[in-house]
Amino acid sequence: MSSDPWGRVDETGTVYVRTAEGEKVVGSWQAGTPEEALAYFERKYEGLVVEIGLLEKRVKTTDLSAKDAQTAIEHIRQQVDEHHAVGDLAALAARLDKLTESVESRREERKVQKAKQADEARSAKEALVTEAEELAQSEQWRAAGERLRALVDIWKGLPRLDRKSDDELWHRFSHARSVFSKRRKGHFAQLDAQREDARKAKERLVAEAESLSNSTDWGTTAARYRELMADWKAAGRAQREHEDDLWNRFRGAQDVFFAARSGVFAxxxxxxxxxxxxxxELATEAEKLVPxxxxxxARAAFRGVNERWEAIGHVPRDARPKVEGRMQAVERAIQEAEEAEWRRTNPEARARAAGLTGQLQDAVEKLRKQIDAARAAGNDAKADKLSRELEGRQALLDQALKGLEEFGG
Known part of the structure; x- marks a missing residue:
């Protein structure tokens, strides 16, 4: 018979473990010596010690769920209760009891933490809804639109609440975005209508200006042209695709008249x-407005300079292109600044430019693949033809990219 402080093997090969309740049968060993039998079940005990130690570490240092931790504890406890090892089983049971307490404590902590996180998520989403509802009434169309898109991304990053609360807040949030989109759409529709009214008004001004271009009633006609110019400025801007053409016709009609008058008054x-x-002197004053x-x-100052300019009268014919060119350069700079401002506040035009750019990029990429395929197949004639087509598409793409840059990216 062989024994140690925690167990023994009797003459029949039965292995026992000592507990506070007395000896308990561990198992039977017939394959070797009693010492080997004890060593085997002592190793099983050490295995349980290691397993408990690893579980204690996981509970302490990882995010192991309380449910999974309790399942692992019960698995080990079953082996301890069934006395499948030789060693201080009571010490193992005590460690398992303490570990159970730790798991329960963590369960409560996580419950409190989860409730806190839910409250924080609710507060965060309520703040997003409040901000969205405020933005819904904004007229800063570009800035408010960008901020609303950013709020959507923030919302997506927040935890979900209970279904009812989450749905109610999302409904308010979504409604605020819809209100803003509807107001913005209405604003730009109204803006388009105003530009259409401006186009019609300028068409009438151009028609009258052209009808007066051959007049020889110098004083009366010149005065009327000044009135037409004032009406032109008061009409507002037409659509971009019409504005330049109308202006060129309007200005051209005046040029015909004033050129004729200059000939008479040579x-x-x-x-x-x-x-x-x-x-x-006025041109020098105007040039100080650039950049x-x-x-x-700048617009107000140039208007004042231009009014004084118009009141002065004509200059010698050979000097006129240079001095007027200086004023026209300033006027173009102001018009370009106006157009740049208009582009920056027109998200629909940006979207169209971006869409065109994407289509051209796809077309260029497709042509390059076709060229590579033609080269690989030895069809140089086809590849050369496609290369010429690629040059045209690439030029259009470069222009589209340049136009897109004018929107700020």
Whole structure:
């Protein structure tokens, strides 16, 4: 018979473990010596010690769920209760009891933490809804639209609440976005209508300007052209695709009239020399407005300069292109600044530009693949033809990308 402080093997090969309730049968050993039998069941005990130690570490240092931890504890406890090892089983049971307490404590902590996280998520979503409802009434169309898109991303990153609460908050959030989208759509529809009204008004101004271009009633007609110019400025901007053409026709009609008048008054060149000096001074004053940093102020200042310019009268014919070119350069700079501002506030145009760019990029990529395939097949003629087509598409793409850059990205 062989024994140690925690167990023994009797002459029949039966292995026992000592517990506070007395000896318990561990198992039977017939394959070797009693020492080997004890060593085998002692190793099983050490295995349980290691298993409990690993479980204690997992409970302490990982996010092992309480349910999984309790399942693992019960699995080990069953082996301890069934006395399948030789060693201090009571110590193992005590460690398992303590581990159970830790798991229950963590369960409560996580329950509290989960409730706290739910409250935080609710508060965060309520704040998003409040901000979205405020933005829904904004007229800062671009900034508010970008912020609403950012709020959607933030919302997606937050935990879900209970279904009823989450659905109610999402309904308010979604409704606020819909209200903003409807208002923005209405705003730009109204803007388009205003530009259409401006186009019709400028069409009428152009028609009258062209009808007056051959008049020889110099004073009356020149005065009427100044009135038409004031009406032109008051009409607002037409659609971009119409504005430049209408302006060129309007300005061209005036040019015809004033050119004819200049021919008649050629003998007044001496007097017009003084006009030239005054206009050069105004051109210098206007050029100080470029580059345009404050569009509203520049527009107002240029209007004042232009009104004084128009009041001066004509200059000698040979000097006119240069001095007027200076003023026209300033006017173009202001118009370009206006167009840039208009583009920056027109998300629909940006979307169209982005869509066109994407289509051209797809077309360029497709042509490159076809060229590679033709080269690989030895069809150089086809590849050369496709290469010429690619050059045209690439040029269009470059123009589209440049146009897209004007929107800020």
């Amino acid at each position: 003998e007044r060149d001496a007097e017009q020399t003084d006009n030239l000096r005054l206009k050069e 345009v940093t404050d569009l509203k102020a």
